[in-house]
Amino acid sequence: MTDRARALLAALAPGYEELPAPAGTASGDGPLRWPGYGDSRERAAERTGESESMVCAVGRVKGRGTPAGPAGADAHSGTEAVLIASEFGFLGGSLGEATGDRIVAAHAWARSHRLPVVSLVATGGSRMQEGMRALTQLQRVARETALTRRAGLPQVAVLRDPSTGGGWATLGAGADVVLAVSGAQIGFAGSRVRPAGADPHAYTAEGQYENGHVDRVVSAAALPDVLARWLTLLSAPGAPDRPEPPRALTRGPAPADGTEAVRRARAPERPRAKAYLDAYFDWREEMRGDRAGGVDAGMLCGLGRRAGRTVAYAAQCGTANSPAGFRTAARLIRTADRLGVPVLTLIDTPGAANDAAAEAAGAGPAIAEVFAAVAEATVPVTSLLIGEGGSGGALALSAPGHLWVTPDSYFSVIAPELAAAILKRPPAALAATTDALRPRPQDAVELGVARGFAPGPDDR
Template identity: 55%
Template sequence: MKPGARDAIRAVSTDFTEFDVDDGRYGPDGPLDWPGYATQRESAARLTDTAESVVCGRARVGAAEVVLVSFDFRYLGGSVGTGTGARIVHAFDRARVSGLPLVSLIATGGTRMQEGMLSLRQLQLVARAAARLRESGLPHVAVLQDPTTGGVWASLGAGADVILALPGAQVAFAGRRVRPPRYADDPAFTAEHQYAAGHVDELVAPDQLPTRLADWLVHLGQPAPGSIDIPRPLGDQTPRARDAWHAVQQARSPHRPRAAAYLDDYFDSRVLIRGDRTGGVDEGMLCGMGRRRGHSIAYAAQTGTATTPAGFRTAARLIRLADRLGLPVLTLVDTPGAAADPEAERGGTGPAIATLFATIAEARVPVTTLVVGEGGSGGALALCSQDRLWITPDAYFSVIAPELAAQILKLDPSEVPELAGRLRLRPEDLLELGVVHGIATG
């Protein structure tokens, strides 16, 4: 027997107070007078001790006060009817008015056929309530239990700001009984696949869920006030590059500290969001929220690889979320440039970069950038702040890689070092040109 809604609530929270909502707008057999529907509901109510497939209320998860929406799969497969929709909308509205995050614990097969299109329409009403919560700058964290399928996954679940999932759970739009039998056990319909494809941020074992959920809620709140300080440089800063070509070689050194080292040094703790929500993941773009001196800061960091369209889109997703939540953003630049292979072009490199440029330009929160390695052309500039740009002494930033400039100008490879000097790509050159606002010091 699957755990019930109240079991899930008790597992992750304390001090739960249930909301009292009048959701009985229709007769016993519902708006369609579906034969036997009243009997089905009475049986489900006896089993679950609730009059609907969700239980909603106010609770505490770790240190955070939240509004909880918890599904009970034992109640008609956790399906959404008009009463369910009324409860969920009420919960979102209470969260918005109270200024609280909303956590949804989802276990559902979708919408309820016994209530026809009125049931399906609840997805629109829930989506509108969720949009109002986002407009208020409050986060929604979804936890996907087994199963999470149908229209509820395609609205409430997939529309959350942060999505956690239990390993082994069915997570898919097509539920088990509606997909072709030959695909019944296909791994595409699992939480693991959704995580691999970037539709889920983290897989969390049930016994770890209370801790991880509390951790996420802390990282999504308490934004750092105003502009933030830049990370300290971690590499060997003496002596500085003797010339431009040496600067390029320093930045490309396999021994130079990478983004993960900078993030670990800068933050007391951090969490990762994963994927661009369109099926793409770039492991070379680290995005998430970190805690520093008791406050939260969002970050997007390149790790030295060529950035793919999914990487640019994930960074844009992170910055949009940070902007809604009021979190300042730190970006770390380290890339030879945007990926230049056919797959990247098919994935939309140009539009993805354009979206990131626009997202940073439109951000209302301060964005601060530190170039920690290679600053390769537009693929690097897309992640940069327009007014808070710094560079470490062992990094460089260039309109184009010196070797590629030589190819375009039809120069001999032996002329690459001299060409690097003409590009004025060293930190001191960039400071003199007014491209960067300063060179980071220890």
């Protein structure tokens, strides 16, 4: 995959059409009368064939047809989008006033034609030779991304090498989905202005991924297919009716008592979230991280394709979720709601993490974000309890009135062991305490917390 803007556009959207550049381009030495700035622009134009550092176009993004699972023709048929591509060869892809004009015009075109926006970022930041006139372009870009977001249109950023400064902080980090080309330099601080001794890994695509700021690191060769898949998911949500709950992956009678319910939910051989997601979706892509430096491997979030429609998912994996996990789930639900994509949640946690680190990271506020995201959602939300339903950490992901249960689950106001400890009961009283909590899945149905049992694997 080439770094040149037009070659990249041609590889991603063959036959693309360039959008007309707005009237009025930089002239002379610019607003600061920076000596030699006009000459630098002329040399950059001769070298690249461009009049500015950004090429904006409209085209149909298609995968190359490399094996990508069942996505097949669905993703590879292509999705029309507005593409904003940095030309790094033109003054380091820096953002100046004329660059801002082009970005503003591209977003306006996207909104008027109801198209998603793909930003192919490669920039060293704001253009010094234009001073504060260049820096204020970040405000213009932020406003355009906000207006496009408010219009309910998806935005995808592809971070190339390098993606630094305001370009990363606006076009990049402001997108709904952030992809990064493997090995790319990514960071607010460029290589020449970082603190001495700073860990260079933190400023890479891989480092940003590990810290939850990037959804996926992708090779240049795989980018066309990955981008095509994401645009399919984001741009064709399908009918907005409520998702059906997944089928239970095991059969059997409901547990006889509370102790059996807890044992079955905690059994290591019980199917977990990944098995349910793989059985439910034809294919899916992950949204990773809370965008605040945190990742929780015990909370899987993303969008998937099922029977020709897109469904978002937030799935607990049987661990005590950290604040980062809850914030990631809230981000997923709010993004899906804005784009009109229905949501599926899978509930399976002994409870929220309650150690000192979790408290310091904001366990309470993070859980509150999920409760609010579910409560405010205008799209249908369906929930399935597939294992442990431990207290508020589980309830936060439960759709009121649309929760289903499996035979391998329990739901309780508190873990039975903790209830016995609070009540100062001896170990011999644990079974009785567990039964008193009525944690069985059928109890959740009888108490009106759940609608019923999900169909079994063989039910048709």
